[in-house]
Amino acid sequence: MRTPNIVIITADDLGYGDLGSYGHPNIRTPHLDRMADEGQRWTSFYSQAPVCSPSRAALLTGRVHLRSGMYGRQQGVFFPDSQAGLPAEE
Numbered sequence: 001m002r003t004p005n006i007v008i009i010t011a012d013d014l015g016y017g018d019l020g021s022y023g024h025p026n027i028r029t030p031h032l033d034r035m036a037d038e039g040q041r042w043t044s045f046y047s048q049a050p051v052c053s054p055s056r057a058a059l060l061t062g063r064v065h066l067r068s069g070m071y072g073r074q075q076g077v078f079f080p081d082s083q084a085g086l087p088a089e090e
Contacts, residue, residue, distance in 0.1 A: 007035075008059070012052050016043075 009032075016022060020029045021036035048058035054065035061068050069082075 007039075010052075010056060010059070 017024050018027060019032055019036075020027060021033040021041060047055045048065040049055050049070075054068070054070040057063075057068040057070035058065045
């Protein structure tokens with residue numbers, strides 16, 4: 001069996017109907033529409049948090065955003081001395 005290619009595209013502030021492949025009458029997104037035609041279109045995909053960094057951390061780690069240490073607007077970037085984040089042994 002051949003291994004599938006998986007591409008996940010994330011976008012901030014993109015509404016459900018803001019792409020041509022989801023029915024927007026005026027916005028043209030031909031390249032994304034073609035990808036949607038040749039692949040899968042998901043209609044029920046939920047965000048872990050209302051801001052982007054915790055949601056991306058949850059997607060990349062498979063953990064709820066609170067477990068990854070990415071939450072709120074104050075902790076948007078990890079620095080070398082940051083106390084938040086996954087434990088080093090993980």
